[in-house]
Amino acid sequence: MAGWNRGLRVLAVASLGVLALAATHFYLEWALLTDATLRRFLFGGLG
Amino acid sequence: VSEIAGEVLRAPHGGLLLVACLAAILVQVGVLAVQGLRRSADTAALSLNVAGALSILVMLVVGGWSTSAARALMTAGFHDESASQKATDLSDSISGQLNALPLMATVAMLALILWLIGVNRALERRPSGGARRAFAALALFGGAALAAGVGVVRWSARLIATFAGLAGVDPSEKGPILGRALDEGHATFRSDARVAYVALGLATLVAIVLAARGGSGTPAPAAPRRSSTVAPLLVTGGALGLAAVLFVLTGPMRRENALPWPTPSSGDDVLLVLDVLTPEVRGPDPLERAPVVEVFNDKTLLDGAPCDLESLGDKLRTLRSYYRMLHPTGRFNGSAVLLVDYSLPIDRFVALAHTIHDAGYDRPLLTFTKVETLWRPVFGKVRRVVATGARLKLLDHADIEAAGADLAGQGTLGTLLVPDDLDIYDDLAKKVVALRNAGGAVALNLGKPPAR
Numbered sequence: 001m002a003g004w005n006r007g008l009r010v011l012a013v014a015s016l017g018v019l020a021l022a023a024t025h026f027y028l029e030w031a032l033l034t035d036a037t038l039r040r041f042l043f044g045g046l047g
Numbered sequence: 048v049s050e051i052a053g054e055v056l057r058a059p060h061g062g063l064l065l066v067a068c069l070a071a072i073l074v075q076v077g078v079l080a081v082q083g084l085r086r087s088a089d090t091a092a093l094s095l096n097v098a099g100a101l102s103i104l105v106m107l108v109v110g111g112w113s114t115s116a117a118r119a120l121m122t123a124g125f126h127d128e129s130a131s132q133k134a135t136d137l138s139d140s141i142s143g144q145l146n147a148l149p150l151m152a153t154v155a156m157l158a159l160i161l162w163l164i165g166v167n168r169a170l171e172r173r174p175s176g177g178a179r180r181a182f183a184a185l186a187l188f189g190g191a192a193l194a195a196g197v198g199v200v201r202w203s204a205r206l207i208a209t210f211a212g213l214a215g216v217d218p219s220e221k222g223p224i225l226g227r228a229l230d231e232g233h234a235t236f237r238s239d240a241r242v243a244y245v246a247l248g249l250a251t252l253v254a255i256v257l258a259a260r261g262g263s264g265t266p267a268p269a270a271p272r273r274s275s276t277v278a279p280l281l282v283t284g285g286a287l288g289l290a291a292v293l294f295v296l297t298g299p300m301r302r303e304n305a306l307p308w309p310t311p312s313s314g315d316d317v318l319l320v321l322d323v324l325t326p327e328v329r330g331p332d333p334l335e336r337a338p339v340v341e342v343f344n345d346k347t348l349l350d351g352a353p354c355d356l357e358s359l360g361d362k363l364r365t366l367r368s369y370y371r372m373l374h375p376t377g378r379f380n381g382s383a384v385l386l387v388d389y390s391l392p393i394d395r396f397v398a399l400a401h402t403i404h405d406a407g408y409d410r411p412l413l414t415f416t417k418v419e420t421l422w423r424p425v426f427g428k429v430r431r432v433v434a435t436g437a438r439l440k441l442l443d444h445a446d447i448e449a450a451g452a453d454l455a456g457q458g459t460l461g462t463l464l465v466p467d468d469l470d471i472y473d474d475l476a477k478k479v480v481a482l483r484n485a486g487g488a489v490a491l492n493l494g495k496p497p498a499r
Contacts, residue, residue: 006259008279013184013258015286017251020188022290022297024195024247028240029300030111031152031199033425034144035233036303037118038206040423041137042222042229042311044431 051146058143059116060109067109068154074102075161082168093169099162103155110151117143122426141210149203152196159189180257187250194246198239205232226311303425325415326389326476330437331483332412337382338366340411342399344388356402363406381410384436389473394497396472401496404441412436413476437476437483440490447492461488 055061078095121140163186170178209228213221323341340359341348347355349362363383370379383403387396403411414436421429442450442463462482469475475491482489 005276005279008276008283009258010255012279012282012286013254014251015283015290016184016188017247017254019286019290019293020192020251021244021247022293024192024243026293026297026300028195028199028236028243029297029304031148031202032233032236032304033118033300034114034148035229035236036423036425037121037144038141038225038229039308039311040426040429041121041141042226043308043421043429044311 051150054142054146055113055150057139058113058147059120060113061143061147064106064109064113064147064150067106068150071102071106071154071158072161075099075158075165078165079161079168082165093166096162096166096169099158099165103158103162106154106158107151110147114144114147114151117147145203145207145210149200149207152199152203156193156196159192163189183257184250184254187254188247191243191246191250195240195243198236198243201239202232202236205235222311299424303423306424309419309421323386323416324388324390325386326473326480328415328437328477328480329417330413330415330435330480332436332438334384334414334434334436335380335382335412337384337412338363338408339384339386340399340403342385342387342391342396344391347399356398359399360402360406363403363408367407379407381408383408383411384414384434385411386414386416386434387472387476389471389476391472393466393469393471393475396475397466397493398497400441400491400493401443404443404493405496409441409446411439411441413439413479415476415480437480438489439479440488441493442490443493444495461490464489464491466491466493 052065055065058064078099081095117140120136120143123136163182166185167182170182173179206228209225209232213224216224323343339348339350341351346353347359349359354362367379370377385403387399400411414434416432416434419431419433423429440461464475464478466475469478479489479491
């Protein structure tokens with residue numbers, strides 16, 4: 001039972017790590033959209 | 048700080064973002080203060096830390112809202128009819144975004160550190176090793192997330208410095224300078240992002256090791272708890288589900304940021320007009336800043352405003368006098384940007400040419416547009432109108448008489464075209480472009496003005 005609980009705990013921690021990675025990935029790509037917005041401005045023209 | 052606050056206020060909902068930033072910090076300070084007062088209490092109040100985390104989350108959501116609105120304002124600015132409103136929108140949007148992003152990142156990092164101190168305080172009086180392990184994992188993830196924040200601040204600061212350095216730079220140089228700064232900034236952003244991902248990966252590994260080793264040295268709970276099985280499963284399911292949602296939402300943004308853009312416009316070869324079906328040719332002459340005359344089969348526009356032939360002449364004379372007032376020592380070069388429907392009958396073109404010639408614009412630039420369309424993962428359909436030109440000298444009967452015999456055939460003014468040989472404007476444009484491409488000057492003999 002102790003091994004089972006430990007396994008679940010490890011799984012939970014690993015999935016929190018995956019969530020942290022996904023959230024950071026989301027945030028960084030979202031922030032970088034400002035770069036894309038500026039490039040769209042440099043491209044010129046219309047929407 | 049006041050400068051940054053002033054710039055953030057220019058972004059949509061900037062005031063709300065400043066309040067949210069202040070609140071996120073004050074809540075963490077408040078939590079620490081309350082914890083200090085309750086030091087003797089038996090149970091630590093984790094609910095306060097939950098409130099602290101929520102205040103950071105609210106700040107990030109408000110910042111995301113404000114920044115997204117600033118980006119939308121930038122795109123909407125392309126459609127503003129007023130040039131001054133367009134400039135204001137673009138300036139507010141760029142400045143708002145570039146200052147809101149580092150402000151959010153800095154406040155989030157500071158608030159996160161204060162929050163972790165608060166969580167540590169709340170957990171340190173709990174006897175179980177589980178609490179300490181949980182804090183260690185949180186601290187590891189938080190520390191790794193700081194790397195992402197530092198990267199965003201570094202990248203924004205670099206772009207802000209670039210924009211500040213653009214003041215006084217020749218307009219034609221601004222685009223290339225900004226383009227280079229974006230390329231270099233993009234590379235360092237990606238490199239800092241890799242550091243953050245590696246840090247998060249290492250933090251996860253260490254947290255897993257801590258979780259795997261935990262339990263052996265700590266005393267077993269007094270009674271088995273059902274939650275010891277259910278809680279980790281809930282955490283696993285919730286975290287993986289949320290991660291999957293975030294991953295899907297990130298997809299278009301990742302593709303947008305990875306997809307290269309074509310060569311930036313120099314700014315002078317792009318027109319904000321779409322409707323005129325100009326001849327399908329490419330002229331050798333670059334566009335100039337000059338009054339833009341759009342001629343359709345059923346209407347004429349000057350700088351976007353409708354007018355008839357008579358008022359066109361009056362308005363062009365007014366613009367010419369403005370030019371002379373603004374450039375008292377400069378020479379008026381007689382240029383106007385002419386965008387004419389390819390199917391316009393040549394006699395109507397000649398009548399128009401007389402009007403602009405008589406207003407002093409005797410060297411118009413016949414201008415030809417080509418629409419470039421892109422499909423972008425986030426922006427969707429994006430279009431620009433690239434324009435090229437072919438210079439044409441206009442001569443009426445008085446000019447011809449004054450110039451005398453030189454103008455017969457291949458004279459000093461280059462090839463002299465006669466409208467009688469042409470049917471529609473497309474015929475004229477193709478001849479002018481062919482002659483200009485061959486390197487020669489081209490003039491059009493307008494003859495006597497039409498009777499009015």
